[in-house]
Amino acid sequence: MPEPAVKTRSADAPHPSGDDRFKLIDATMRRHRHQPDSLIEVLHTAQDVFGSLSPDLLHYIAHGLKLPTSRVYGVATFYHFFTFEPKGDHSCVVCLGTACYVKGGEAIREAVDKFVKGETRCGRVSVETARCIGACGLAPVALVDGQVRGNLTTEIVVDLLKAWVPDGP
Amino acid sequence: MDLDDLIEIGEQEILSRKAYRFRVCAAAGCLSAGGADVRRAIEEAVKASGRAGEVEVSSVGCLRACGEGPLVQIDPSGDLYERVTAAQAPSLVGAIDGRPCEARVGDPSRPFFSRQQSIVLENCGLVEPERIESAIAAGAYQSLFKCLHELTPARVVDEVVASGLRGRGGAGYPTGVKWGMVAKMPKAPKYVVCNADEGDPGAFMDRSVLESDPHRVLEGMAIAGYAVGAQQGYIFVRGEYPLAIRRLDVGIRQAKRLGLLGSQIFESSFDFKIDIRIGAGAFVCGEETALIRSIEGRRGVPRTRPPYPAEMGLWDQPTLINNVETFANVPAILREGADWFAAIGTEHSKGTKVFALAGNVRNTGLVEVPMGTPLREIVETIGGGAPDGRRIKAVQTGGPSGGCIPASLLDTPVDYESLVRLGSIMGSGGMIVMDETTDMVNVAKFFMGFCMDESCGKCVPCRAGTVQLHRLLERINARQADAADLSKLEELCEMVKHASLCGLGQSAPNPVLSTLRYFRQEYEARLEGTTPPGEPTGLDEAAQEATV
Numbered sequence: 001m002p003e004p005a006v007k008t009r010s011a012d013a014p015h016p017s018g019d020d021r022f023k024l025i026d027a028t029m030r031r032h033r034h035q036p037d038s039l040i041e042v043l044h045t046a047q048d049v050f051g052s053l054s055p056d057l058l059h060y061i062a063h064g065l066k067l068p069t070s071r072v073y074g075v076a077t078f079y080h081f082f083t084f085e086p087k088g089d090h091s092c093v094v095c096l097g098t099a100c101y102v103k104g105g106e107a108i109r110e111a112v113d114k115f116v117k118g119e120t121r122c123g124r125v126s127v128e129t130a131r132c133i134g135a136c137g138l139a140p141v142a143l144v145d146g147q148v149r150g151n152l153t154t155e156i157v158v159d160l161l162k163a164w165v166p167d168g169p
Numbered sequence: 170m171d172l173d174d175l176i177e178i179g180e181q182e183i184l185s186r187k188a189y190r191f192r193v194c195a196a197a198g199c200l201s202a203g204g205a206d207v208r209r210a211i212e213e214a215v216k217a218s219g220r221a222g223e224v225e226v227s228s229v230g231c232l233r234a235c236g237e238g239p240l241v242q243i244d245p246s247g248d249l250y251e252r253v254t255a256a257q258a259p260s261l262v263g264a265i266d267g268r269p270c271e272a273r274v275g276d277p278s279r280p281f282f283s284r285q286q287s288i289v290l291e292n293c294g295l296v297e298p299e300r301i302e303s304a305i306a307a308g309a310y311q312s313l314f315k316c317l318h319e320l321t322p323a324r325v326v327d328e329v330v331a332s333g334l335r336g337r338g339g340a341g342y343p344t345g346v347k348w349g350m351v352a353k354m355p356k357a358p359k360y361v362v363c364n365a366d367e368g369d370p371g372a373f374m375d376r377s378v379l380e381s382d383p384h385r386v387l388e389g390m391a392i393a394g395y396a397v398g399a400q401q402g403y404i405f406v407r408g409e410y411p412l413a414i415r416r417l418d419v420g421i422r423q424a425k426r427l428g429l430l431g432s433q434i435f436e437s438s439f440d441f442k443i444d445i446r447i448g449a450g451a452f453v454c455g456e457e458t459a460l461i462r463s464i465e466g467r468r469g470v471p472r473t474r475p476p477y478p479a480e481m482g483l484w485d486q487p488t489l490i491n492n493v494e495t496f497a498n499v500p501a502i503l504r505e506g507a508d509w510f511a512a513i514g515t516e517h518s519k520g521t522k523v524f525a526l527a528g529n530v531r532n533t534g535l536v537e538v539p540m541g542t543p544l545r546e547i548v549e550t551i552g553g554g555a556p557d558g559r560r561i562k563a564v565q566t567g568g569p570s571g572g573c574i575p576a577s578l579l580d581t582p583v584d585y586e587s588l589v590r591l592g593s594i595m596g597s598g599g600m601i602v603m604d605e606t607t608d609m610v611n612v613a614k615f616f617m618g619f620c621m622d623e624s625c626g627k628c629v630p631c632r633a634g635t636v637q638l639h640r641l642l643e644r645i646n647a648r649q650a651d652a653a654d655l656s657k658l659e660e661l662c663e664m665v666k667h668a669s670l671c672g673l674g675q676s677a678p679n680p681v682l683s684t685l686r687y688f689r690q691e692y693e694a695r696l697e698g699t700t701p702p703g704e705p706t707g708l709d710e711a712a713q714e715a716t717v
Binding site for chain 2: 075081097103133138141150
C-alpha cells in the first residue's frame, strides 16, 4: 500500500479564497489520510460540493494528495461521472439502457432535446443521457431533477419540462 | 459476541414483532414509483386507526415484481398489493381484518412467484436492509460463525469447490478453484474484492441484492477472507446506485458495532475490514484488472493477464475478485452443505441464477430460477410473454457482451455452456425480451454504440474497431451499404473479437455476430438500392481519422 503523503497545510487554515466549500474537500482527504488512492473519492466529494470540476479545483486536489496534476486530470477526464461543465438549474437525465431503448427511450431523448434546444446554453436545463439507471421495470425512465420518473411517454416528459421552460416551443 | 449472543439478538427481534406487519418494498424500483410516500401514508393510517400496538410497518428489500410497484405485502396473511398509492393506505389497514381493499390485489401464487426458487434472494423482501437485527433473525452471520469455529480455511475452500459454484459475473470460472489459488499464494497481505460495478444496461440483480440484503454479501466476503487469508475487503459499487451505497455503509457500520466485522470477529483471531469504493461511471471497470486500477485511484484501464489478480492484484498483492451474487451464494452453501447446492441445477452449472427480466414482457422484475431452466419458462411462464398480444422475437442476455437468442431457440436450458453455444453468454443476468416491433440491426447498433463510448482506448482493435463497426452499422441502417460492407462487417467483428486486450473488446462484436447469425435477413433487406460494388466507400480515410 502506498505511504501516506505528508500534509502540506494546516488542516484548520481556511482556503485563501475564503470559500468554505474547500473545507469539505479537506475533510475527505483527511479521512483517507491523504493517500493517493483516495483520488476518486476526493473527486466525488469535489463534484458534489462544487457541481463540476474546474482546473483550480484539480490543482488543489493534486496538491493535497501530492499527485502530479496530470494524473488528477487524467483520472477526472477518464470517468464519465466527472464533468467540467457547470450544470443547469434543472437537469433531465434520460436513461438509454437496453430496456428503455427497447421501450422507446430514444424517442424520449429526442423529445427532450427538441424541447430544450438552446436552453442548455442559457444554463437553465442540462440534458444528459445515462447508461441504465437500473429502474428497468419502469422503462422508459428519466431522472428529472434527481427524481426517477418511469413509464414515460413523450407527452409526459414534455409536460414535465414545460414547468421549467414555460416559454418553450 | 458468540453464537448464543447472535441467536439471542435474532430471537429478541422475532419476539418484538407485532401481530401484523406491513412489508413495504423500499428497493430503487418501488421507491421511484412512490414507495416512500406509501410507507409514510400507511404509518399514519395505522396510527389513525389506533392499532399501532399490533401493527408495524417495515421497509424491506425487493419484492421482485418491479413493474407493478410500489408493492406492499402483509404478514401473516402474505397478501400482496400492487401499484399502491398513498391514498389507499387506510383501506390497506382495513384489509388486515379481511375488509375489501381499494388497492390492486396481487397473486403471490401466480407463476411469476411460484416458479422461482430462491437461494440468493431467500431473505430478499423479508429482511429490513437497514437493520442488522432483522438480518440476524433470518440467520445472517451464522455461516461465518460456523466457518471460524468449526472449519479450517482449507475446509471452507473445499466446501466451495465441492458445491460447484461458478462465478456469477458472467464468465463462470469455478469459484472454489479461484479461492484455492488465492489461498495458496505465499504473499501477504491479500485482498478480497466484491465486484458490484454492474454496468450492463438492463441488469439490476446486484443492485437489488445489495439494496435488499446487504449483510448476506458482507458475510460472504468475510467467509472468503477467512478462506483465503485476507484481512481487508473492498466493495466496488457503481456511483449510479446511491441507495445501495448507503445501505452497505449502514450495514458495515452495524456489523462492526456488533463485532461481526473488524477485529477478532466472533472472538476468534480472524480480523476482517470492508471498505466501500464508489465507481465513477466507466463500464470497463467491470473488468477485473480495470477495477483494481480504479480502486487504486487510477484510470480504469485493463492490463494483460496473466498474471491474474489471484497472483498480482490490488497493489500487486494476491486478490480474490468475485461478483455480488457469487458472494451472496456462499453463506447458504456453508449453511446447507455443498451437496445440497450441487443437487440444484445442471451437470456443469450448479445452483440458481438471478435474472433481471425487462423489456417487452408483461412481468418485469427480479427472477431467480435453478440453472437449466428453459428460457421459454423464464420469459413466457414467469415473464408472461410479450404484452398486447405481440409475439416474442428474441431474448437478449449478457448485455453488450452477450447476444440475441431467437424465439425459435427458447427451449434452450439456461446454463453457461448452452448460452455460449448459441453465441450469447450468461452474463451477469440481464435479460431483455424483444418483441416483433424490435429492429435487430438497430439493437446491434445500439450495443456497438455503447461499446464504442465505453472503450477505454488502450488497445487499438477495440478503440478503432468499435468505431468502424458502428459506422458500418449506421450505413447499413441508412441503406447505404452493399454486400461487400456486410462481409467487411463480419471480418472486422472477428478481428476485434480475437485481437482486443480485455473482455470488453473481445465480446463487443457478440451482439452483431448473433444478430447476423439469426436475423441476417434484416441486414440483407437493407442492402437494397445501395451503391454498386467497387465504388469507394470513404471508409479508409475515416479509419485513419478515427485512430489518430
